[in-house]
Amino acid sequence: MNKVSSSIAESLKVYASAKINLHLEVLGLRKDGFHELAMVMQSIDLVDEIEITKTNDELISLNSDNPELDNGDGNLIIKAAKLIRSRSGLRDLGALIYLRKKIPIGAGLAGGSSDGAATLVGLNSLWGLNFSNNQLEDMAAELGSDVPFCISGGAQLCFGRGECLEPLDKSDPTLAIVLVKDPSVSVSTPWAYSRYKQLNESTYLSKEIDFQEKRMALRKASWLRPLNASNPPPLINDLQEVVAPATPAVEKALQFLRSLKGVLSVAMSGSGPSCFAIFSDLDQARIALEENQEELRKQCLEGWCCALNSKGVRFAK
Numbered sequence: 234m235n236k237v238s239s240s241i242a243e244s245l246k247v248y249a250s251a252k253i254n255l256h257l258e259v260l261g262l263r264k265d266g267f268h269e270l271a272m273v274m275q276s277i278d279l280v281d282e283i284e285i286t287k288t289n290d291e292l293i294s295l296n297s298d299n300p301e302l303d304n305g306d307g308n309l310i311i312k313a314a315k316l317i318r319s320r321s322g323l324r325d326l327g328a329l330i331y332l333r334k335k336i337p338i339g340a341g342l343a344g345g346s347s348d349g350a351a352t353l354v355g356l357n358s359l360w361g362l363n364f365s366n367n368q369l370e371d372m373a374a375e376l377g378s379d380v381p382f383c384i385s386g387g388a389q390l391c392f393g394r395g396e397c398l399e400p401l402d403k404s405d406p407t408l409a410i411v412l413v414k415d416p417s418v419s420v421s422t423p424w425a426y427s428r429y430k431q432l433n434e435s436t437y438l439s440k441e442i443d444f445q446e447k448r449m450a451l452r453k454a455s456w457l458r459p460l461n462a463s464n465p466p467p468l469i470n471d472l473q474e475v476v477a478p479a480t481p482a483v484e485k486a487l488q489f490l491r492s493l494k495g496v497l498s499v500a501m502s503g504s505g506p507s508c509f510a511i512f513s514d515l516d517q518a519r520i521a522l523e524e525n526q527e528e529l530r531k532q533c534l535e536g537w538c539c540a541l542n543s544k545g546v547r548f549a550k
C-alpha cells in the first residue's frame with residue numbers, strides 16, 4: 234500500500250452546473266429495471282460551489298450552507314469521494330469539503346448529481362489520481378444515471394439510462410432561459426418514472442432495433458445542430474404528462490412561463506418540478522423575468538434567468 238506523502242494542505246474550488254432536459258423520451262424498460270431513454274441535456278449557468286481541502290487523516294467530511302441537506306453518506310458528494318478513494322486503493326486519503334448550494338434540491342436540475350460529478354473531478358485532481366475522463370464517467374454511472382453527463386456537461390445526447398453520452402456541437406451561446414420553481418415543492422424521481430410506467434407500460438418498446446430507430450431519429454432532429462433560436466427545440470418531456478397533472482406547482486409554473494413576452498418554448502425539466510422557457514438571448518430572458526416579479530410573487534414561484542453553460546464541472550480560476 235503506497236503511503237500518501239504528507240504534503241502542505243492544498244485546496245481547490247469546483248463549480249457544478251445544473252442541467253435542463255431539452256428532450257426526454259421514455260422508450261421502454263431495461264433488464265435492470267431502469268427506463269431506456271432518449272434525451273438531450275444542456276448545462277445551465279446555475280452552479281453549486283464545492284471547496285475541497287486535502288487532508289491526511291483518512292477522514293472525508295462535508296459541511297454546507299444548506300441545512301436541508303444530509304452531510305453524511307446520503308450526500309452524493311460523500312458517496313463520490315468514498316467511491317473515487319476506494320478505486321484509488323489509497324485508504325489514507327482525506328478531504329474537508331464545503332458546499333455552497335445554489336441549485337434547488339429535487340428540482341429536476343440534477344443538483345445532487347452535479348455535485349457528485351464535481352467531487353469526482355475535484356478529488357481526482359487534488360489527490361493526484363489521474364483517472365481519465367472515461368474512468369470518471371464510469372464511476373459517475375455508479376452514482377446515478379444523470380451523473381456522467383454532469384462531468385463534461387454542455388449539450389449532449391444521453392441514451393441508455395442516461396449514461397451513454399454523445400456530445401453535441403456547442404449550442405448558440407446567446408440562448409438563455411428563465412427557470413421557475415415553487416420552493417415548497419420537490420418531486421421524487423422514482424415516483425415520476427413509476428407513475429409514467431403505470432400509465433404507459435403497454436406502449437413501451439422492447440426491441441433494441443426499435444430503440445436504435447428512436448435514437449437515430451433524435452440524432453437527426455433539425456433543431457439539434459446546433460441548438461439555436463431560429464429553430465427552437467419543441468421541448469418534448471414524456472414525464473411532464475404524468476407529473477404536471479399530479480403537481481399543481483408544475484402547471485402553475487408552465488402557465489407563468491407561457492405568458493412571458495418573447496418566449497420561444499416551455500417545458501418541465503427532468504422529473505420536475507422546475508420548468509423553463511427558452512429565449513433568444515439573456516437580455517430578453519432578464520426583461521421577461523424582471524417585468525413579472527409581481528406575478529411571480531403572487532404565484533409563490535422562485536425564478537432565475539440563466540445563460541447556457543458549455544461545460545458541466547469547472548475549476549475556479
Ligand SMILES: C[C@@](CO)(OP(=O)(O)O)[C@H](O)COP(=O)(O)OP(=O)(O)OC[C@H]1O[C@@H](n2ccc(N)nc2=O)[C@H](O)[C@@H]1O
Pocket residue numbers: 254257266267268269270340341342343344346376377378379380393394395422423426427502503504505
Ligand atoms: C429524471 C432525470 C432526467 O434527466 O433527471 P432528474 O429529473 O432527476 O434531474 C433522470 O433520468 C434521473 O436521473 P437520476 O436522478 O440520476 O436517477 P437515478 O438516481 O439513477 O435513479 C433514480 C430512480 O429513477 C428511476 N429511473 C432513473 C433513470 C432511468 N433511466 N430510469 C428510471 O426508471 C429509477 O426508479 C431509479 O431508481
Ligand SMILES: Nc1ncnc2c1ncn2[C@@H]1O[C@H](COP(=O)(O)OP(=O)(O)O)[C@@H](O)[C@H]1O
Pocket residue numbers: 302307308309310337338339340341342343344345346347348349379422503504505
Ligand atoms: N449534494 C446534493 N445536493 C442535492 N441533493 C442531494 C445531494 N446529495 C444527495 N442529494 C439527494 O438527491 C435528491 C435530489 O437530487 P437532485 O439531483 O438535486 O434532484 P434532481 O435531479 O431531481 O434535481 C434529493 O433526495 C437529495 O436529498
